[in-house]
Amino acid sequence: MPVKDFEDLKKYKILIVEDVESILLAIKDYLMPYFIVDATDSLTNAEDLIQKSIEEKKPYDLVISDINLSDKSGLELVKIIKKKNLKTKIALITSYDINDYIEFIKNEEIDQVMTKHSNLSLHDIFVMAYKSITQDIFGIEKYFNDIKIYFPPEMKRTIEPENKEVYSVIIRSMNDKIMWTERICKILKDKKKIPISLSKLVLDEITANAMIRAPRHKDGSYKYQEIIEESDKLIPHENIVLQDEDAFILQYGFYNDWIILVCQDPHGSLSKKEILYRLYRHTALCSETGLPKGLSDTHGRGIFLLREHLTQVIFNIQKDKKTEVICLYNPVQNIPYKNISVFQI
């Protein structure tokens, strides 16, 4: 993302709360050229700054806070901000396992949680801040500088993208889906030695949502799957051919060590609340059984598995208009805990 596009970001205010000085200053230094940035190392100071910003009628657009602060928990800051009914967006950063906070995250509908590790990139923090504040959320190009995205008419004769290239294909039927899944799996296997089972799991999950679960009639019934009453199961139609309005885009490509898979559908049927709920069901342990509730059925397991297997999954949702699921996988980067990153406008 070239800097010149961001001249008008200077009107937005960000508060960073973090008690490790180097992290605090690094984020501040990186964001300063674009936004108005305040930084503090304690929750008490953060409260004062928030109060002052309200009195000046210029509340923060985004608060980025560590969870484990030396005086109090960053989770308390979330409650304080919610109590004041501010429109301030909240992003949490932590070195703990996000899954430990999953119930809080679900209840408070926290959509951005980033984990601290040596691969955390300042650019990713910037993109998160930019997307949260501006509502300009779609597009893989935000994450990777100088990446080229090709759509069908411009695509070269080959189906194999070079480094820093992403190819897009339009899926109009089950046959399209099967064909492209096979092709993409093979390309990823040949070029980056990605196991076919992993690529297939990811592609099946993101396309199943775009193709089978999302398209519905006006009365809410599914277009391309049936409910079998006796067993309460959903069975997809055979040989699905999508109506023009239901066709969706699948993108695949590479950026250095990163493997990029994206699915864009024109439905916007997923919601932040539902994604967090599904993750919660498969992560939080039920106090009675000691097992996650999600084990008893398959509802939402796909989203959970995507997050478990990939380096990062980003959901971009414009309600009833568009869903974009960005799957990023970096076999060289070993990230201890996964982020939560759901943008909804």
Place this chain on the structure above:
Amino acid sequence: MQINSQNLFDYSNDLIFAVNSSRKIINANKPALDFSGKKKRKELEKHLCYKALFSRKEPCDFCNIFDNNAASIKNNLNNSFEISIEEPDDPVGRLRYFNIKQHIVYDDENKPVVIEVISDITRYRQDEEEYARNSKLIALGTLIQSVAHELANPLTGLSLTLQNIEEKIDKEVSINSDYIKNKIRLLKTDLKKTSHIISDIKSFHTKETYEIDKIIIYETLRESIKEIKRIYKKKLKIQFKWRLGKDYQISGNKSKIIQVFINLFKNSLEAAEPESTVTVWLIGRMANDSKSEDDKKFLEVQYIDNAGGISGDIISRIFDPYFTTKKGKSGSGLGLFLVQKILFEHNAVIETDSRGKHTRFRLKFY
């Protein structure tokens, strides 16, 4: 069938037998008979206990209830002790554990008779060992998790600071030397933190060997108090009550025990509001657990402070490594973890509870 005392006797799982003052068996129950390998009770009765039961030529080493010279029983002795013997055919030489109780009773002619009850407690001991092993694994798991979290902070700091510098160079912005100096300071701080964490882990897991002696616990506590008063001067008031012999000894390492109490004192002082005076009540007494089956007594040192108390939601975590509430001041989060570790090595446990502004630690030396 008539139920007499012999039947009751025989139904016990324990070996029960009676021995007169010349160590000859008067009566034995069926488990004792089975244990001896003899077929009839007559083969036991009137035979020497160590020969008939344990196939030994000499009296058992552990048995001190008989006065050898006078062929009599030492009066007023009720013994209860544990022994372990190697399992005879076990290839790895596993031990079997027995609890032996010896009670003196008097027969019709008022002659002393020893009733001996031998219980096989191997299973109980094995469970205990397994429990200790599991506890250690759990503690290790907690430590690893804490270390991973603890390392994530400085590593992220290092990485982000380097990204700052890299970005400045990429953009060919002229970098002023103060900026670089400040970033280098931050890098150094994070590096130092990383190496501290690593040396901490090393000190936990290279098993420190130290001498175990008989130490007079009262004196050790006195020394701890002297030491802490030397460091903290007036801010600490200590009420020291000793309700047992001042020469009471435990097996342990003096400087390690002093370290335990200094850490507890420091913990109280650092938890308290600055400039306030903390009172500590230190009470030594003999106690027994209602939980344990025999009324075995042990030394309990109660340490009570009025430094503000610990809230219920965190009290279970206070012994976890790196857990601290001390607002980034002096707390490393390792003080109480260390206390627990040293006590563990001394076969002692520490329990805690808190009410209002008071916190109580109970140190039980078994």
